Amino acid sequence: MKASQFLISTLKEAPADAEVASHRLMMRAGMIKKLGAGIYTYMPMGLRVIRKVEAIVREEMNRAGAVELTMPVVQPAELWQESGRFQAYGPELLRIKDRHERDFVVQPTSEEAITDIGRQELRSYRQLPKNLYQIQTKFRDERRPRFGLMRGREFVMKDAYSFDRDLEAAKRSYQQMGQAYRAIFDRFGLRYRAVAADSGAIGGDVSQEFQVIAATGEDAIVYCPDSEYAANMEKAEALAPAGPRAAAAQAMTRVPTPGKATCEDVAQLLGVALTTTVKSLVLATDQHDDRGNVVKTQVWLLLVRGDHGLNEIKAGKVPGLDGFRFATVPEIEAHFGTKPGYLGPIGLKQPVKIVADREVALMADWICGANEEDYHLTGVNWGRDLPEPDTVADLRNVVEGDLSPDGKGRLAIERGIEVGHIFVLGTKYSVPMNATFLDEDGKPKPFQMGCYGIGITRLPAAAIEQNNDERGIIWPDAIAPFTVVLCPIGMDRSADVKAAAEKLHDELAAAGIDVMLDDRGERPGAMFADWELIGVPHRVVISDRGLKEGQLEYQHRRDTAASKVAVGEVLDFLRGRLAA
Amino acid sequence: MKASQFLISTLKEAPADAEVASHRLMMRAGMIKKLGAGIYTYMPMGLRVIRKVEAIVREEMNRAGAVELTMPVVQPAELWQESGRFQAYGPELLRIKDRHERDFVVQPTSEEAITDIGRQELRSYRQLPKNLYQIQTKFRDERRPRFGLMRGREFVMKDAYSFDRDLEAAKRSYQQMGQAYRAIFDRFGLRYRAVAADSGAIGGDVSQEFQVIAATGEDAIVYCPDSEYAANMEKAEALAPAGPRAAAAQAMTRVPTPGKATCEDVAQLLGVALTTTVKSLVLATDQHDDRGNVVKTQVWLLLVRGDHGLNEIKAGKVPGLDGFRFATVPEIEAHFGTKPGYLGPIGLKQPVKIVADREVALMADWICGANEEDYHLTGVNWGRDLPEPDTVADLRNVVEGDLSPDGKGRLAIERGIEVGHIFVLGTKYSVPMNATFLDEDGKPKPFQMGCYGIGITRLPAAAIEQNNDERGIIWPDAIAPFTVVLCPIGMDRSADVKAAAEKLHDELAAAGIDVMLDDRGERPGAMFADWELIGVPHRVVISDRGLKEGQLEYQHRRDTAASKVAVGEVLDFLRGRLAA
Incomplete structure (x- = not known):
């Protein structure tokens, strides 16, 4: 072409x-x-x-x-x-x-x-x-x-x-x-x-x-x-942590946390690690009658560690949670007696089903909302301060460094x-x-x-997205718009360059190489910039100076400098590069 | 395949x-x-x-x-x-x-x-x-x-x-x-x-x-x-007829043609050739103001010979007739004083522009409507009975046998x-x-x-539409879904047939021939009928009987009988047929 x-x-x-x-x-x-x-x-x-x-x-x-x-x-x-x-x-x-x-x-x-x-x-x-x-x-x-x-x-x-x-x-x-x-x-x-x-x-x-x-x-x-x-x-x-739950070491304590409605803020206020906090997420599931009217709503409290994120796909797989929605603020207030930011599993106004992430289920001395605005509880322990969770499940997104589920290392x-x-x-x-x-x-x-x-x-x-730099695209050979671009310098002035460029074009095309000859007569800088932007992986420059030495210049789009190739060896050279 | x-x-x-x-x-x-x-x-x-x-x-x-x-x-x-x-x-x-x-x-x-x-x-x-x-x-x-x-x-x-x-x-x-x-x-x-x-x-x-x-x-x-x-x-x-108009030979006569509203009916009633009659077609062109309201309407009478058909594209090219429409019945009655079927260019109530087809313009002693219900005029002649037409133009569709516009024969x-x-x-x-x-x-x-x-x-x-018969489609080689179909007889019973069919399939495919091997195990009649319906142009039948003689049967979709080809020569034979 x-x-x-x-x-x-x-x-x-x-x-x-x-x-x-x-x-x-x-x-x-x-x-x-x-x-x-x-x-x-x-x-x-x-x-x-x-x-x-x-x-x-x-x-x-x-x-x-x-x-x-x-x-x-x-x-x-x-x-x-x-x-x-x-x-x-x-x-x-x-x-x-x-x-x-x-x-x-x-x-x-x-x-x-x-x-x-x-x-x-x-x-x-x-x-x-x-x-x-x-x-x-x-x-x-x-x-x-x-x-x-x-x-x-x-x-x-x-x-x-x-x-x-x-x-x-x-x-x-x-x-x-x-x-x-x-x-x-x-x-x-x-x-x-x-x-x-x-x-x-x-x-x-x-x-x-x-x-x-x-x-x-x-x-x-x-x-x-x-x-x-x-x-x-x-x-x-996310695998369950190895080993049993640690024993309780702290007493459960109600602490003021005015205006601290996130785990991050609470941990910072109390000077503890975020990993000691537990996040409360309130979901709801509705039962419908034949006409589609809601006849019963179940509210659920899901607990994940403060530094972890809820995985909604996983939540939807917990028995009973298929088709869940997030609870409304009135539903939350009716069940917890307070507004989001200070919620927890202790001191509920109405019963909710409690689902703990595998990680949370094994925590001891943790921190959660007190179900009272501007207060949290510290030193909370399963069994002692509240019953064991109704359900334990994998609820969270994995994070870098988690154990691989196949037991063969850690996740990236x-x-x-x-x-x-x-x-x-x-x-x-x-x-x-x-x-x-x-x-x-x-x-x-x-x-x-x-x-x-x-x-x-x-x-x-x-x-x-995978293959680009400041100059433009870098195509893999297989899907490049052209595999090789021939850039003749001064094709309009030099009959030698023109003849060599056209001969090489025809030779490569006949060999089944998807080659582009830039015969527009652009100046070298603009021509090179165009093809670097377009991202053709292999470039051959044909110039009078090179031809006098019997050589062409080859440069891969990822190379930082050109290398010289004898005119007669270009086809073999390129074949080698394309096969690589 | x-x-x-x-x-x-x-x-x-x-x-x-x-x-x-x-x-x-x-x-x-x-x-x-x-x-x-x-x-x-x-x-x-x-x-x-x-x-x-x-x-x-x-x-x-x-x-x-x-x-x-x-x-x-x-x-x-x-x-x-x-x-x-x-x-x-x-x-x-x-x-x-x-x-x-x-x-x-x-x-x-x-x-x-x-x-x-x-x-x-x-x-x-x-x-x-x-x-x-x-x-x-x-x-x-x-x-x-x-x-x-x-x-x-x-x-x-x-x-x-x-x-x-x-x-x-x-x-x-x-x-x-x-x-x-x-x-x-x-x-x-x-x-x-x-x-x-x-x-x-x-x-x-x-x-x-x-x-x-x-x-x-x-x-x-x-x-x-x-x-x-x-x-x-x-x-x-449609070229103008050669030669000048014939001289008038008949007197213009008003003849009763009750209920005869077409040229065919009139010619039959009067016992004359349809080619002596003239058909009247009434068109109209409207002038609009800036708001698109019609401010002026021009009525046109187009005349073509009774056995000819109006060509609307040609009519639209007559100066002034661009964007014409057919006139309404009230418009026709206002200008001609009668209803369609008995119209003609003589005795108009209001002026209309008259356009005659080239053929009509050279006719003498012709027949047209009398602008009076159930009456026609015979022996009508230009110049004597009515003025020469305002415009003469090519208005009609050509018919088989007309002179070719390039002067080199007659049209088909x-x-x-x-x-x-x-x-x-x-x-x-x-x-x-x-x-x-x-x-x-x-x-x-x-x-x-x-x-x-x-x-x-x-x-x-x-x-x-161009290539089919009672059995099905007959594709040209270039666009057939498959160029060659191999029909093995009893492929499921005969290891020889199976081996020969698969070998031939691979051989033809390797030679770049678009080949289909029917390995479904259908009975010969159903198999042949399928491929004749589908229209694959070249068929090769592989059978035990043939193989014993070292031969296969070839038949083109248009052939009436099969011909024998030696097993070893099939590829060359097909190449010859495909090149043909």
Whole structure:
């Protein structure tokens, strides 16, 4: 490809609304162009990256035996009413009425459409397992689209769906997709982690996220440097501390803590470690009648150590807490007799269920609110000052240095960007949509399904968050818009440079290398700056001076200096660099 | 590819709403699946065809120097308000409100979005010409979607847009696209015609349709078997007859024609040729004031020979008739004193402008309505019975046997399906959207644009309309879902057949041939019927009996019988057939 036949449109400045590096750099490198909030044109330079991502995903999906199809972008609402999602989905679901006032949606995912295809096409167990996927435009009407392709409204996703006879088979399909995903992410050339994620109602180890590591990532990833353990923050288990509870050493004491409504403030006031304090969180669960009216409310007190954070996913798994909400201030005052900030498990006005985090359950001589404004209790001890907790559970987010759940070391935490997610759906869609096949016994059974996504247009943004510097993007070879850029110096003045540059371009192209010849006639500084911004990993400079010595200059985007390569050896040299 | 790893879903019966062969066969062959009215999933078998069409289009567009990008499916209404199309477009434009009640559209084409990109990215004449294209999902909310992919609501189109300095350069870009289109359509392996189409306000020879020839096509294509002339019906010129007008031979006579309100009926009643009658068509043009109120209406009488049809595009080009409408019955009665069916140019109540078709202007002794119910006039002659017409123009559709406008023979007519269209847009979008570049003289000038479409998902349907028989589809090699199908007989019983089939599959695949091995274990009759329905052009049958003789059976989808090929020669044999 020659620059004169392409569309290169770099910008000096990123638009003011570009908050993160990938957004700024994709805009400045002319890879995307905003058409509306969260809606971008994939410009020629950006589209090349997206196409390379697509090609890798397609190859590996096909290799794993998945079959490609394309479902419509605009889908009739009827299917979404069958699954219940037309009602349940929030305003992120873009709803449309057509000319006949019939309801449609713009697909955010395609579970309903694929389940409809499955129930029509997959009639017999003999046709199973089957994995169908598409690489197609999606739309989610985000309330606050931002970060460019990272959280756009229109985006491209690869979404695959597996159909199986039973849950065991579905788990095998899931495992196969896990392998395919590792092959895909290995090929992207990015640092990533496959982390266990919460698998909701299915339970077990059947949900993984593929996270591209980046300091700017939205997600916290928990891993053990000494083992294979990796999970997202929602999922990562906090083990119970080793050893028994210490014996009580202090008497329980009511201490004034005027205006100190947080554990941090109380610990500071009393000159004690934050780890001696206990945080009180008040939840509620409602029972409904057939009409949906609340007929009974149970209030719960959850206790976690002052320096720990509540993990709401874990809280929702405590028996009885499924579907909880945070209690209202009137509910809190009715049960505790005071306002938030001074709450505790002792001296309640009305009974509440008490759930202690594993850590809290083993604490002695701890500090909590006195259920009286501006007072806390110190030296509190289970058994002596209050009954043992109704329930002990893992309620908290892990922190750096916690024991790894596999017992093989201590946990570390880093940031990631979720770019892939695989999970077993079970019968979540097949049962409400009555999607069944005839099993070997002649009886209809609902499909056990799985669902496997990759954010095709998000991946380039994640790659940039991981790989950039002050000069611009640094693409891994596999998804670079061009692998090699040829920068001739003074091509318009020197016939030698022009001839050498064009010859090399044709030679590399014929060898199957994705090469760009910058024949725009830009000055060297501007030309180099453009390609460093765009992030092409390999650069070859052709100049009269070099040619006189029979040499070209090679520099990798990460190199600090150029190295000389004999003209005749450039192809072999590059092949070596690309294979590396 | 092996059938067991694919999704084959042929149907015995097509759904009742499938009216045309391509719709029926694509449904029966499992290529598409209806999700809603005019909305289809491209099933794996159909998607393979679409991807091959896309690949050919992409290769030739790139070869022609066009650059690919992807514009959003969901587009903000603001741009469409700038161009005026948000108001002007009918209900075919699918309009959406997002969660913030802002207006959006689902793109039916992307002139606005590309013009917006052009005005931002193409600042200087040095960047011109530039041709940008996308292959992307479109939506048109057809009132009555039908014929499967032929007139769906959601579809995939390749749309390209050129930007040029001036109209001459735009015409060169248009010519280059014409060449690229011929290369593309040649590669599809279909019979097609590039026909001149009406170029609207631009004028000149700057609009062509690419029509796939098919007896079931919606469009009439006019061509000259003895020359290169080809045009669509709207555009094809009807030459004036050779020679002067004959002298009047009859006296004008008022004859009773009770209840005979059509030329056909009158000619039959009077026992004369239909070619001696003249049809009267009454049009009107309105003048509006600034508020859009009609302030003046001009009534026009258009005269075409009784056996000819009015061409409304041509009528609209008569000076003064731009934007005409058909006159209302009250308007007709006010000017002619009678109701439609007995109208004519003689004895008007109020003046009308008379436009005669070239043919009519040279007629003598003709028949027309007497402007009196149940009466016609015979023996009417220009100059003697009424003044010469105000205007003489080409008003009619050509008919088979008319002289070719290039003077090289006579016209023939066949049916076609429009699959491509190229035309010069001029400044239709650049002026209202203020899309300018700085020309060499330093002054801003609006782009001269061109627009080039190919119906990617319509092409397979057109290919089928052209190539099918009672057994199913017959694909050209270039766009077949698979080029070769291997049909082993008794693969599940015979280890020899299985080994030979799998070896051949691997051999052909390694040679880059797109081969399908049907390893489903179907009986020969059902297996052959499936692949004849699906339309794979080349079939190789592997059987025990054949293998004993060292032979396989080859049959092209159009062959009436199979021919034997030695096992060791199959690859070379197929290469020869595929090259042919």
